[in-house]
Amino acid sequence: LGAWPPDRVQLGVHALILRDHGYRCDEVVVYYATTKQRVRVAVNEQLVQETLEAIRGARQLSSSDIPPPLKDSPKCPQCSLVGICLPDETNVCAEEEEAEPETPGERRQLMLFDVDERRMRVGVKRRTREDVRRLVPARDDLRPVYLATQGLYVGKSGRVLQVKEKQKVVQEIRIHETCQVNVMGNIQLSTQAIQALCQAEVPIAYFSMGGWFYGVTHGLGVKNIFLRREQFRLADIPSFALRLARALVAGKIRNCRTMLQRNHLEPPRRALALMKCMQNDAESAESMEQLLGIEGNAARIYFEHFAGMIKVGRDEPVELVEEAQEVEASGTKSKPLDFDFSKRNRRPPRDPVNALLSLAYSLLAKDLTIVCQVAGFDPFLGFYHQPRFGRASLALDLMEPFRPLIADSAVLSAINTRMVTTEDFIRTSDSVALTPQGRKKFFRAYEQRMDTLVTHPLFGYRVNYRRILEIQTRLLARVLTGELTTYPVFTTR
Ligand code: SF4
CATH class of the missing domain: 1.20.120.920 (CRISPR-associated endonuclease Cas1, C-terminal domain)
Known part of the structure; x- marks a missing residue:
């Protein structure tokens, strides 16, 4: 049994840092918790070269354009970035663009949905619905919260929001089960409650009593x-x-x-x-x-x-x-x-x-x-x-x-x-x-x-509208970063 290649490189980096700080490091050990196995790796010239090569590759990658997502990779379903990366969706849209390069005056954004007709014209093998894997859950487990009774006060106790009316707790909301808090009109939130929601990256949306949308408070999640x-x-x-x-x-x-x-x-x-x-x-x-x-x-x-x-x-x-x-x-x-x-x-x-x-x-x-x-x-x-x-x-x-x-x-x-x-x-x-x-x-x-499940016309899988809003917004991000040239607007038949 040996260490996996990415783990070898990670161990190599640790070893090089230790050596750089004056420590002697001839061997590193990795423990695989799932299989309960301890693996020893010698810090020799081969490991050093492997590590330096990987660092060079990473530097080159970070200074170049965003690489295209992997195609049909078994790694994607387990990848924590899958909801952001949308590998199969991006590949399908990119293949469409390759299959029929844009001709002057053609309105391709909307034609993306006339998939069958276009494929017949260009002789491209029809991609079945199974080709696009639904790698994100159809709907979120997290729920939005609406607070609309005037005079409510929202405090925090542990990981729970306590909603009080006339100083009596009328509702308790678990922060980790919440995707957004909507505050309509005169409702107070304590600083502790706002801090906890920002920390958990749960946005707070403010409305007037009549439903006019004023703004959002959110944490520091806007990093891109x-x-x-x-x-x-x-x-x-x-x-x-x-x-x-x-x-x-x-x-x-x-x-x-x-x-x-x-x-x-x-x-x-x-x-x-x-x-x-x-x-x-x-x-x-x-x-x-x-x-x-x-x-x-x-x-x-x-x-x-x-x-x-x-x-x-x-x-x-x-x-x-x-x-x-x-x-x-x-x-x-x-x-x-x-x-x-x-x-x-x-x-x-x-x-x-x-x-x-x-x-x-x-x-x-x-x-x-x-x-x-x-x-x-x-x-x-x-x-x-x-x-x-x-x-x-x-x-x-x-x-x-x-x-x-x-x-x-x-x-x-x-x-x-x-x-x-x-x-x-x-x-x-x-x-x-x-x-x-x-x-x-x-x-x-x-x-x-x-929360209604609908079939995405391009990808063929069923997800709810809340999820579709996110998918469409991330596809627009792909267009802006140059990974796709046209934005596939969501339309229903
Ligand atoms: S989801 Fe994207 S980032 Fe993750 S493994 Fe697949 S292609 Fe790579």
Whole structure:
């Protein structure tokens, strides 16, 4: 039995350091705990040369470009970096790019998903779904925490957060089982609690009582300065920013279209055809201004038909509808709240559906801000959304294709399953807000959506939406560091 090659080099480094400090070192010993074996290694010329060679190789590697991930390696499933490295996913995307080099004017970002057709054209062997191993768990064991009752105080005892109401402990949360803490409104956290969460790299997201996302506190986990350097460099290259923005907007339009096709009571054929054209236009937009116009028009059409996906309120008894109409006509009282929706309005939302949509987008922006920070990005510098003081532009960029799939879908599901009802809203002057109880119900609906397992269209494995947000953000990092040339936007069929 001998020591493994990497272990020999590590022992060699220790021996050289000891010798450098004036110690005599002729032999080193390694103990393998699993097999309970002690292995002796002689510190001879061969070990010294092996060690120096490995050090030279490591130095060369650190000064060169990032090497591509290993292909189908049995080492990857055990590697602690697998969730960051995404070896199979990066290799699949890179193979796609090699299989069909980009031709001028071609809109390749979106074509990545027309895999079968492209492979038939270029004669590439079809990669089966089994080729991409799902090396990351489908969903995280860690859970987000929402604190929404005003006046709560959060302290720390050992490794547990203690949530107190009027000095009585009402909830205990294990820090190591938590992935984020969301604080809505006037809730106090002790310094000890904040320190413990920062140390465990659990971000704390702050919202106003009404759900406006203010910011995040997190530990010192943002270490990938090389990625941020590339982000700042590439954000200043208009052609790169436009190429990425086209893909994100076209992906969003495609996902909005899919939502209408799947959920509308009578899918509006003309609107769907128009949106298809707009998706194509977005793919070839020549400027950011043009892209903004296309996105605005597509959003207008989508929200014109949004009401067709709301399936409650259509079977209300006639007397109730008549009563509501009378109240409205008399002008003596404000119109009773309902789930009627005509157009998107915000700041403040003026009806229950808009109140839910605003909260859902706020939660999604928060989640993508956190994912951007975890991946090493600066969430405030985007490619499509231009820099603006206090705006997490990159999070908003990445959010575009997910707005319909996560936020709108959570809203529709909360309404259509009657998880929230009109009783869960209050009207104040010309705005409508959720009651504290209604907010809690919607957090549940949003988290249910985030936890829904979906098949990744490119990689073929099933993971939940929270995991997909992280995978997509890390794929964007691959694009920025030059390992991939195009960003595969997430779209559903
Ligand atoms: S996951 Fe990445 S870093 Fe880890 S062994 Fe595989 S290729 Fe190497």
